[in-house]
Amino acid sequence: MTKIKSLFISLVLTLGVSTAIAGSHGSTHDLVKERGKLMCGSNTGLAGFGAPNDAGVWEGIDVDVCRAVAAAVFGDASKVEYVPTTSKVRFTVLQSGEIDMLSRNTTWTLSRDVDLGLEFVGVNYYDGQGFMVNKSLGVSSAMELDGASVCIQVGTTTEMNLADFFKANGMSYESVPVETNSEADAAYTAGRCDVYTTDASGLYASRAGYPDPSAHVVLPEIVSKEPLGPAVRHGDSEWADIVRWSLNAMIIGEELGITSANVDEMKSSKNPEVLRLLGVDAGYGAMLGLSDDWAYNILSQVGNYSESFEKHIGPNTPINIQRGLNALYKDGGILYAPPFR
Amino acid sequence: MSATTIQIISRSKYYNWLVKNLFSSWVNTILTVIALIFVYQVGSFFLNWAIFDADFRYNFQGELIIDRGFCSKNIMPGEYGACWAIIFARWNQFMYGLYPIEEAWRVNLIYALLPLAIIGILFDKIPFRRYFIYFTFIFPFLAYFMLYGGPGLSVVGTNKWGGLLVTLFLGVTGIGLAFPLSILLALGRRSKMPIIKSLCVVFIEFIRGVPLITLLFTANVMLPLFLPDGVNPDNLLRALVAVTLFQSAYMAEAIRGGLQAIPRGQVEAAQSLGLSYWQTTRKIVLPQALKIAIPPIVNTCIGLFKDTSLVLIIGLFDLLGIGRAALADMTWTKLYYEVYVFISLVFFIFCFGMSRYSLYLEKKLKTDNS
Numbered sequence: 164m165t166k167i168k169s170l171f172i173s174l175v176l177t178l179g180v181s182t183a184i185a186g187s188h189g190s191t192h193d194l195v196k197e198r199g200k201l202m203c204g205s206n207t208g209l210a211g212f213g214a215p216n217d218a219g220v221w222e223g224i225d226v227d228v229c230r231a232v233a234a235a236v237f238g239d240a241s242k243v244e245y246v247p248t249t250s251k252v253r254f255t256v257l258q259s260g261e262i263d264m265l266s267r268n269t270t271w272t273l274s275r276d277v278d279l280g281l282e283f284v285g286v287n288y289y290d291g292q293g294f295m296v297n298k299s300l301g302v303s304s305a306m307e308l309d310g311a312s313v314c315i316q317v318g319t320t321t322e323m324n325l326a327d328f329f330k331a332n333g334m335s336y337e338s339v340p341v342e343t344n345s346e347a348d349a350a351y352t353a354g355r356c357d358v359y360t361t362d363a364s365g366l367y368a369s370r371a372g373y374p375d376p377s378a379h380v381v382l383p384e385i386v387s388k389e390p391l392g393p394a395v396r397h398g399d400s401e402w403a404d405i406v407r408w409s410l411n412a413m414i415i416g417e418e419l420g421i422t423s424a425n426v427d428e429m430k431s432s433k434n435p436e437v438l439r440l441l442g443v444d445a446g447y448g449a450m451l452g453l454s455d456d457w458a459y460n461i462l463s464q465v466g467n468y469s470e471s472f473e474k475h476i477g478p479n480t481p482i483n484i485q486r487g488l489n490a491l492y493k494d495g496g497i498l499y500a501p502p503f504r
Numbered sequence: 505m506s507a508t509t510i511q512i513i514s515r516s517k518y519y520n521w522l523v524k525n526l527f528s529s530w531v532n533t534i535l536t537v538i539a540l541i542f543v544y545q546v547g548s549f550f551l552n553w554a555i556f557d558a559d560f561r562y563n564f565q566g567e568l569i570i571d572r573g574f575c576s577k578n579i580m581p582g583e584y585g586a587c588w589a590i591i592f593a594r595w596n597q598f599m600y601g602l603y604p605i606e607e608a609w610r611v612n613l614i615y616a617l618l619p620l621a622i623i624g625i626l627f628d629k630i631p632f633r634r635y636f637i638y639f640t641f642i643f644p645f646l647a648y649f650m651l652y653g654g655p656g657l658s659v660v661g662t663n664k665w666g667g668l669l670v671t672l673f674l675g676v677t678g679i680g681l682a683f684p685l686s687i688l689l690a691l692g693r694r695s696k697m698p699i700i701k702s703l704c705v706v707f708i709e710f711i712r713g714v715p716l717i718t719l720l721f722t723a724n725v726m727l728p729l730f731l732p733d734g735v736n737p738d739n740l741l742r743a744l745v746a747v748t749l750f751q752s753a754y755m756a757e758a759i760r761g762g763l764q765a766i767p768r769g770q771v772e773a774a775q776s777l778g779l780s781y782w783q784t785t786r787k788i789v790l791p792q793a794l795k796i797a798i799p800p801i802v803n804t805c806i807g808l809f810k811d812t813s814l815v816l817i818i819g820l821f822d823l824l825g826i827g828r829a830a831l832a833d834m835t836w837t838k839l840y841y842e843v844y845v846f847i848s849l850v851f852f853i854f855c856f857g858m859s860r861y862s863l864y865l866e867k868k869l870k871t872d873n874s
Contacts, residue, residue, distance in 0.1 A: 206832075207816070207821075207825065208832030211834060215597070215829055217593050219597060219601075219605070245663075245665060246739070247819040249541060249816075249817050249819050252819060258729065259725075259736070260736065261728060368837075371834065372835070374578060374581050464644060481834045481837075
């Protein structure tokens with residue numbers, strides 16, 4: 164039987180993958196409710212974004228999006244099964260229906276959104292490629308990096324962005340090619356290159372692990388757009404809405420100053436938007452096919468965006484990332500959720 | 505003979521051995537000294553790092569280490585060695601993955617019973633061997649029930665399994681399932697029936713011509729796309745299928761080597777006695793062929809056991825994967841050496857055990873044949 168199976172697989176392999184991708188999967192929302200838990204594609208381990216802690220509990224800002232969706236659907240943020248995915252298998256795992264949503268620092272690009280049959284529902288972290296140098300170099304801007312040696316992962320968008328940036332500014336660099344991010348990190352700490360470049364969040368996470376983090380500085384220039392956000396399968400708008408508004412609820416929660424600590428007091432607030440969000444004014448949950456207290460559950464169990472950010476990657480954590488672009492639009496960032504009405 | 509004489513004799517024995525093997529000429533003496541210095545340097549460096557200057561659960565100030573900031577080497581850079589606290593803190597994950605800790609006794613029980621389940625097939629001169637063999641056949645069902653759950657036990661999905669549990673599960677089950685399959689494949693490849701023969705040849709050559717990593721991707725990524733909606737075979741099960749197919753192809757070739765070493769006369773003699781094909785195979789050919797093939801079989805088993813760490817790339821937390829996840833946790837990040845040295849040690853213990861067993865078998869078979 165196994166022979167037949169493997170023959171079958173090889174046969175289909177030759178026929179090509181694209182024709183075989185099945186379209187409809189039924190309503191994801193119903194499937195999730197029936198199953199009683201949310202299957203969420205997570206990272207295999209990325210500090211601050213998604214990794215199991217010593218007790219085996221998943222933590223991170225990407226993980227918090229999964230928890231928010233579970234809180235919205237079940238009223239219980241813990242009803243999530245995490246499926247660790249690598250960057251190579253993450254999209255197929257989602258396409259095949261093995262997971263209900265993917266929340267693992269994935270950049271929203273046109274081809275992924277359109278060609279891969281995914282639907283990105285929002286951005287939970289605005290990232291971008293940055294540069295890190297040793298403070299002793301005395302460099303304060305990426306424009307001063309002419310002639311520097313740069314540790315760079317081969318075959319990545321990072322590599323192309325680097326070339327573009329230096330070319331556009333008429334500067335030259337010497338590339339020190341490495342295979343993986345941790346190798347680049349090791350090469351940089353060993354002094355094989357002056358500059359280490361990757362997504363800024365990765366630079367902060369790496370720096371947090373150095374014996375003396377304050378000896379390294381991440382330069383202010385960000386040379387690419389890397390909006391990271393949760394994705395669902397294309398073609399199930401109802402489910403996409405639920406995931407999108409679960410994330411939005413966290414952001415709106417921050418806008419309105421609702422935290423996990425004061426969410427109960429806020430129920431008696433006079434602000435109509437707060438009342439709509441927390442389900443005191445009924446009717447909004449039903450539009451999504453959820454109970455009216457769905458956003459209340461998110462904010463009381465997971466907290467608002469700011470709480471999640473501060474807890475996992477903010478300045479008080481070893482990763483030490485400033486809000487920057489990820490601050491609310493009214494605080495100088497670009498984080499913005501459509502109105503809740 | 506007094507005690508001193510014995511001492512002198514034995515000392516001179518060592519002395520002779522030393523002179524003969526290490527100091528027989530000037531060149532050898534110099535090489536020996538260089539090698540000794542090298543071994544001393546590396547060995548002392550490693551021992552200092554791993555044991556004498558290392559932190560285990562407490563740092564040099566006597567505090568319990570709860571994150572990497574407490575490691576002596578991070579408090580006093582350059583003065584201290586390894587910080588093994590990460591292994592202690594993550595011990596459960598290294599052993600069971602994300603298996604619920606209150607259910608971990610089930611895994612422990614299976615770990616404890618595993619030696620009993622395989623001892624019967626590894627050694628033929630143990631007392632009550634027959635009962636051990638019976639147990640070997642019951643064990644897979646028992647292990648499935650205990651690990652996965654069922655009536656009376658809560659179900660623990662395989663996505664919660666990890667660490668040594670996944671490594672051993674894939675290694676032991678893969679080898680166990682591949683063994684009978686590989687015998688059939690090896691026999692099929694030597695069969696005179698064209699369809700069976702060509703099927704076996706195609707299967708073996710296809711699997712051997714493809715890296716395990718590709719098979720894993722196929723099993724993990726492609727398979728679900730072709731199956732009906734909602735049918736998602738377990739992730740671990742898919743990896744197990746890939747690992748089993750891979751191992752069976754390699755083992756089949758090892759066994760075929762053994763089959764080819766059996767003189768044609770043996771089969772002809774059996775046939776002239778009126779034995780059927782299966783009788784000949786079972787009673788005459790296979791016992792001899794497997795004996796010959798044991799060293800290469802064990803060799804492929806060691807290879808497979810190490811290859812199981814490839815499942816990391818399809819998102820399964822084997823021993824290596826769980827180690828990498830530990831390194832991704834801000835609490836412990838950057839303790840690369842500790843984690844990788846520990847994982848190497850675990851793999852070494854199992855692979856070295858298998859290699860010793862193979863040597864033992866070779867010795868045993870030698871005396872049998874002489």
